[in-house]
Amino acid sequence: MRHHAPAMATVEIRELSKRFGKVDAVRHLSFDVQAGRVTGFLGPNGAGKSTTLRALLGLIRPTAGTATFDGKRYEELEHPSAAVGAVLEDASFHPGRSARNHLRVLATTGRHPASRVDEVLSAVGLGDAADRRVKGYSMGMKQRLGIAAALLGDPEVLLLDEPTNGLDPPGIAWMRGMVREQAAQGRAVLISSHLLAEVSQSVDDVVVIANGELRAQGTLDAVLGGDDAPETEVSSEDQDTLAAALTAAGATVQRDRDKLLVPGMTPAQVGAIAAKAQVTVLGLAPRARSLEQAFMALTAERRS
Numbered sequence: 001m002r003h004h005a006p007a008m009a010t011v012e013i014r015e016l017s018k019r020f021g022k023v024d025a026v027r028h029l030s031f032d033v034q035a036g037r038v039t040g041f042l043g044p045n046g047a048g049k050s051t052t053l054r055a056l057l058g059l060i061r062p063t064a065g066t067a068t069f070d071g072k073r074y075e076e077l078e079h080p081s082a083a084v085g086a087v088l089e090d091a092s093f094h095p096g097r098s099a100r101n102h103l104r105v106l107a108t109t110g111r112h113p114a115s116r117v118d119e120v121l122s123a124v125g126l127g128d129a130a131d132r133r134v135k136g137y138s139m140g141m142k143q144r145l146g147i148a149a150a151l152l153g154d155p156e157v158l159l160l161d162e163p164t165n166g167l168d169p170p171g172i173a174w175m176r177g178m179v180r181e182q183a184a185q186g187r188a189v190l191i192s193s194h195l196l197a198e199v200s201q202s203v204d205d206v207v208v209i210a211n212g213e214l215r216a217q218g219t220l221d222a223v224l225g226g227d228d229a230p231e232t233e234v235s236s237e238d239q240d241t242l243a244a245a246l247t248a249a250g251a252t253v254q255r256d257r258d259k260l261l262v263p264g265m266t267p268a269q270v271g272a273i274a275a276k277a278q279v280t281v282l283g284l285a286p287r288a289r290s291l292e293q294a295f296m297a298l299t300a301e302r303r304s
Contacts, residue, residue, distance in 0.1 A: 010034050011056065011157060011188055016065035018051050025051040026212045028065070033188045033205075035156070038179050040203035040220070041192040044299055048212035049192040050089060053161055057086055069157060081110040085150030086159040087143075095135035099126055099145050102134060103152060112153050120148040125174065139166025147178070158182055158189045164198045176202040196295045200224075210299040216252060222264060223252055224294040231294075232262045232270045235283040245277035246270065254297050261287065263294060 011033035018026045026048040033039045041049055054060045056067040058074040069077060069084060077083045093102055103117045121130045124144040134142065143166045150158060160179070164172050179189050179202050193199045206223050208216045216223045235258055236242045243253045243260055251273075254261040262270050267284045274281050 010070075011159075011190060012066070012068050012071065013052065013056070014066045014068075016052060016055060016067055017063045018048075018055060018060065019063045024212050026055070026062075029209065029212070029214055030065075031207045031214065031217050033157070033190045035188045036183055036186050037204040038183045038189045038191065038202055040196075040199045040206040041190055041209075042196060042199070042206055042295065042299075043194060043209040043215075045194050047194070047209045047299070049194075049209065050161060051212075052209075053086070053088065053159055053190075053192060056159065057084070057088075079111070079153070081106075081155070082112065082153035083155055084157045084159065085153060085155040087146040087150045087161060087163060089161045089165065093134045093142065093145065096133055098131045098133055099137075099148070100130040102145065103148060106149055106152055110153055116152050116154065120151045123151060124148045124178075140168055140171045143167055143171070156187055158187050159192075160190065161192045162194070163191060164193065164195065172198055196224075196292060200291055208295070208298050211301075215298045218252070223298075224263065224291050230264060230266045231287045232265050232267045233259050233283070233285050233287040234262060234267075234270050234274070234281060235259045236274060237280045237282065241277060242274055242279045242281075245273050245279065249273050254294075256297060259283070261297060 013029055013031050016026055016029040017024070029048070029052060043049055051060065052067065055062045056074065074080055074084065099121065100117060103120065104114070107114055107117055121127050124147050126141065126144055126148060129141065134145065137145065143163065147160070147163070163175055167175060179191060183189050191199050191203065200220065203220055205218065206220050207214070208223065234242065239260060246253050246260070246262055251262050251265055267286055271281060271284055
């Protein structure tokens with residue numbers, strides 16, 4: 001179905017900062033979104049996710065840093081809506097217009113083939129409701145229509161802000177399958193959400209932020225582990241030296257009061273690294289945790 005030039009490179013966020021008055025919404029944020037993978041952009045409400053997406057789409061100007069597609073700002077793209085499809089959380093539609101006519105207008109203004117209208121309506125499951133007025137749509141149907149609009153230009157990059165809002169369980173399952181299919185076709189897919197449970201089954205990579213700052217990034221398993229993945233709790237006489245040694249060994253290290261939490265490593269592995277670094281260990285034990293607990297630990301408030 002797709003006939004594209006070579007795929008656009010990653011979405012690139014570099015040292016992005018945005019300040020509103022005295023509030024730092026985003027601070028020195030850097031991460032990539034790879035083509036052919038689904039990246040979960042995760043954090044609590046108010047973490048800076050929507051601000052980052054708006055900077056990426058040229059809707060707000062960063063205070064510092066860059067947000068680009070293959071090195072180009074959104075406004076520098078030759079045909080933006082054919083390169084990037086986006087669904088923002090506050091998307092709105094003309095209530096008296098049908099879904100089909102809404103997409104026809106977008107196809108005309110975006111210089112997309114008229115045939116794409118029926119293709120995307122079918123793809124999101126709105127074919128039978130295409131001629132109904134949007135004012136009669138449920139929240140879930142409006143969400144599907146927003147995704148249809150994002151897909152209209154057959155873009156290389158798909159940005160979805162809180163895409164499960166308004167979707168019932170079957171709709172959420174459909175969303176998971178849809179984003180996996182988009183990635184399988186070579187798209188770079190970024191899902192922004194504060195709900196880990198609703199995206200964890202569909203993402204390959206995660207970028208976790210809180211208070212506008214990066215807390216962790218990498219594959220889902222490396223950052224948050226699986227529900228059955230090992231995790232070790234360790235304390236020592238020199239937490240900073242041990243944390244540095246663990247990080248150098250490739251571990252993700254989280255601080256929990258006077259302990260370090262090391263997802264993905266057994267006590268034996270952590271103990272071996274501590275011994276090599278010549279750090280005295282005071283306590284070492286396995287710890288059971290869930291994905292949600294790991295996410296909460298990463299995004300918890302940090303006291304100065």
